[in-house]
Amino acid sequence: MEQSQLMQYLPVLMLIVVAIGFAAGTLTISVFLGQSAKRTKAKDMAYECGANPIGENTPRFSIKFHLVAMLFILFDIEVVFLYPWAVVYRDMLADHATRNLILGSMISFMFILFAGYLYALKKKAFDWKN
Amino acid sequence: MDWNFIIFSAVKIAVVIGVVQGMVAYAVLAERKISAWIQDRVGPNRTAPPFAKHIPVLGRLLTRLGMFQPLADGLKFMFKEDFTPAGVRKIYFFLAPAIAVIPAMLTVAVIPFGSVLGGQKMVIADLNVGILYTFGIVSLGVYGIVLAGYAANSKFPFLGGIRSSAQMISYEISMGLSVIPVLLIVGNLNLGQIIGWQAQHGWLILYAPLAFVIFLVASFAETNRLPFDLPEAETELVGGYHTEYGSMKFALFFLGEYSNMIASSGMMVTLFFGGWTLPFWGLDHPAATLVSGIIHILIFLVKMAAFIVLFIWVRWMFPRFRYDQLMDLGWRRFLPLALVNILITAIILWMRA
Numbered sequence: 367m368e369q370s371q372l373m374q375y376l377p378v379l380m381l382i383v384v385a386i387g388f389a390a391g392t393l394t395i396s397v398f399l400g401q402s403a404k405r406t407k408a409k410d411m412a413y414e415c416g417a418n419p420i421g422e423n424t425p426r427f428s429i430k431f432h433l434v435a436m437l438f439i440l441f442d443i444e445v446v447f448l449y450p451w452a453v454v455y456r457d458m459l460a461d462h463a464t465r466n467l468i469l470g471s472m473i474s475f476m477f478i479l480f481a482g483y484l485y486a487l488k489k490k491a492f493d494w495k496n
Numbered sequence: 497m498d499w500n501f502i503i504f505s506a507v508k509i510a511v512v513i514g515v516v517q518g519m520v521a522y523a524v525l526a527e528r529k530i531s532a533w534i535q536d537r538v539g540p541n542r543t544a545p546p547f548a549k550h551i552p553v554l555g556r557l558l559t560r561l562g563m564f565q566p567l568a569d570g571l572k573f574m575f576k577e578d579f580t581p582a583g584v585r586k587i588y589f590f591l592a593p594a595i596a597v598i599p600a601m602l603t604v605a606v607i608p609f610g611s612v613l614g615g616q617k618m619v620i621a622d623l624n625v626g627i628l629y630t631f632g633i634v635s636l637g638v639y640g641i642v643l644a645g646y647a648a649n650s651k652f653p654f655l656g657g658i659r660s661s662a663q664m665i666s667y668e669i670s671m672g673l674s675v676i677p678v679l680l681i682v683g684n685l686n687l688g689q690i691i692g693w694q695a696q697h698g699w700l701i702l703y704a705p706l707a708f709v710i711f712l713v714a715s716f717a718e719t720n721r722l723p724f725d726l727p728e729a730e731t732e733l734v735g736g737y738h739t740e741y742g743s744m745k746f747a748l749f750f751l752g753e754y755s756n757m758i759a760s761s762g763m764m765v766t767l768f769f770g771g772w773t774l775p776f777w778g779l780d781h782p783a784a785t786l787v788s789g790i791i792h793i794l795i796f797l798v799k800m801a802a803f804i805v806l807f808i809w810v811r812w813m814f815p816r817f818r819y820d821q822l823m824d825l826g827w828r829r830f831l832p833l834a835l836v837n838i839l840i841t842a843i844i845l846w847m848r849a
Contacts, residue, residue, distance in 0.1 A: 373498070377505040377621040378605050378629075384509055385601040389594035389748065396744030400578035410582035412650035413739050423583065423649045431662045434823075438665040441831070445672035448838070449628060449685070452676045455842065456683035459849040469846045476835060483831070492827040494820035 433491055444479050448472075508620050512604055519804075520754040521566035527808045529562060534812045540565040576743035581648075584740060588647035593741065593748035596640025600755035602633045607762040608688050610772050610793035611782040618772075618793060619688060626687040627679070630763060631672055634718065637756065638664045641737050644749070648740035656736030659726050659819065666826040667717035667724075673834035674710035677703075677841040678767055691771035695780035701768040706837050708768045710830055715760040717826065719753060722811040726819055761803035765796065772796040 412419045451472050458468040486492065525540070532539030540562035548555040548564065558564065580589060606626045610618030623629055638661050645657015679685065681703050682693045694700055701708050717724040728736030738749045765771060772792040773780040817825070 373501070374621060374623055376502065377509065378602070378623070380502075380505055381509050381513075381602055381605050381620060382598075384513060385598045386594075388513070388601065389597050392744050392748065393590060393594060396574055396576070396578045399574050400576055400743050403577050403579075405582075409579070412581065412583050412648070413734065414651060415734070419650070423651060424646070424654050425651055427655070427658050431658055434662045434666060437827075438669065441669045442665075442672065445669060445676075448673070448676050449679065452679035453683060453685055455680050455845065459846060465846070465849065469842060472842065473839070476839065480832075480835065487828070492823060494823045 430494060437486060437491060440482070441479075447475070504616050505620065508616070508618075512609070512620060513601065516601070516604060516755060516758055517751075519758055520751055521570065523754050523758065523804055523808075524569070524750075525562055525565050526804070527811070528565070530805070530808050531812045534809075543568045570747075573744050573747040578743045578745070581740055583649045585647045585649055588643050589740075590745075592640050592644035592647050593745040593752075594640075595643060596637065596752040597748045597755070599633045599636040599640070600752040600759065603630055603756070603759040604762065606630055606687055607759070607766055608691060608771055609762070609796050610789060613789035613793070614786065617688070618789070622686070622688060624686045626685045626690075627675055627767075628685055630759075631668070634756075635665075635668060637752070640749075640752065644737040644741070648737070650740055652734045652739045653737045656728060656733045656739070659733075660720060660737060663720075663724065663726060663822060663826075664718055666823060667714040667830075670710055670826060670830035670834050671714035671718060673831070673838065674707045674714060675767065676834075676838050677707045680838070680841050680845060687766050687771075691766060691773060694770045695773045698775070699768065699770045704768070704837075704841065706833070708764070710834055710837070711764065711767070713825075714830065715764065716807070716810065717822070719756045719760060719807075721757065721807055723814040723817050724822055725811075725816060726822060757804065757807050758800070761800045761807070762796075764803055765799040769799055 412423055414420070451468070455468060458464040529539040531537075541560050543562065543565045544555070544559040545564060545567075548559055580586065605620045606623050606629050608617070608619040608622075612618060641660045641664070642657050645653045645655075645660070648654070678690070678700055681700065682690050684690060684693070690700075697703075720726075720728065726732075728738070733739070738746055741749065770780075772795050774795055
């Protein structure tokens with residue numbers, strides 16, 4: 367059975383509808399079925415091991431987390447670039463004209479990225495000890 | 497419109513979702529039982545509906561094995577008070593569990609769980625972007641956890657959410673890079689084609705063992721399982737991002753976590769262990785009869801169950817990593833290792849061609 371590209375995604379769309387329906391359904395069911403008990407002041411408090419909450423509820427956090435997010439974007443784009451290369455690699459190896467081109471271009475790409483990685487390493491971006 | 501296609505897709509979706517939910521429920525039971533055996537305990541052995549004791553031998557056996565426990569757990573989740581603390585950010589508080597569970601359910605779409613059955617390919621969506629789709633969807637899972645940490649407006653969930661996001665995105669890179677040697681060897685993103693290649697040439701674990709090791713460890717980190725369960729480290733963060741959650745909302749996080757575990761087991765089986773194939777008894781060709789089609793599905797399920805047991809086993813055998821060790825492993829060990837692995841694979845293929 368030959369299907370168009372778009373038709374292939376129809377089951378995915380159906381699955382998305384089912385998943386959203388499932389999530390919404392279970393959340394609503396529990397609202398109706400769950401027994402409601404008395405609301406007290408202590409119950410409404412944010413949990414802090416039994417003590418009253420102290421200070422801000424969303425504390426300040428290390429800048430390192432932000433740095434990791436930035437580096438993630440950088441390297442994830444690299445991964446995305448590598449995928450199409452990996453898929454065509456075999457075919458282009460078979461062709462004598464493009465054989466060295468495909469390897470050389472990716473080695474140079476990875477070399478530049480590795481230089482960036484070494485820079486981040488030198489700048490202690492991955493150092494979580496202190 | 498091709499109604500046949502739509503109806504068969506609907507049936508496949510219903511069955512797969514049903515099976516995954518059932519597997520989640522019994523994976524929780526397996527977890528409790530295996531942990532009990534490892535720690536020389538008995539585990540759940542007495543939950544039973546009233547009619548169970550009237551069934552001659554089977555009733556007692558099933559009770560002993562705790563087979564009714566997941567049912568009781570499910571009912572309990574439903575009938576618990578659906579409590580929303582006053583301090584939370586209401587909309588996000590409701591949205592977060594849904595966002596955590598939806599991507600977890602979507603990842604199974606491209607995994608081929610069998611060859612053919614009655615002329616139908618046993619995969620929900622036979623996409624030619626296969627693996628790319630999975631990674632795209634898996635990335636979305638981070639949002640649910642970050643949102644949960646933010647919505648709870650409390651310190652422990654907040655720290656858990658922040659930690660978790662950094663951990664998941666760090667290991668996603670290693671995971672994405674570790675698959676590339678497989679793609680280099682096979683030259684196709686479609687998971688069905690990858691299985692077809694393995695049926696001809698042998699399982700990919702033999703060709704890319706390092707890629708498998710990186711993928712395995714990264715999937716432990718992605719699913720927040722011990723040794724990398726820092727987002728919900730009980731001794732440090734109480735319950736992590738779901739500290740403030742209860743009843744069904746908590747259950748949805750749990751469901752998401754276990755569905756992710758099942759999906760990544762399925763991915764490992766498909767990518768490295770030949771999917772539904774076995775190299776002997778002629779089981780590596782698409783099924784011609786109904787019986788061999790069912791056998792293929794069973795083979796896939798058994799392989800997957802083996803990985804789920806591995807996930808559980810590791811959880812009770814290893815101590816937790818420290819956060820700096822976790823980041824160190826992800827960024828300073830696995831990332832360069834995966835890159836070198838890609839380079840070596842590419843050069844070997846270049847020399848051979």
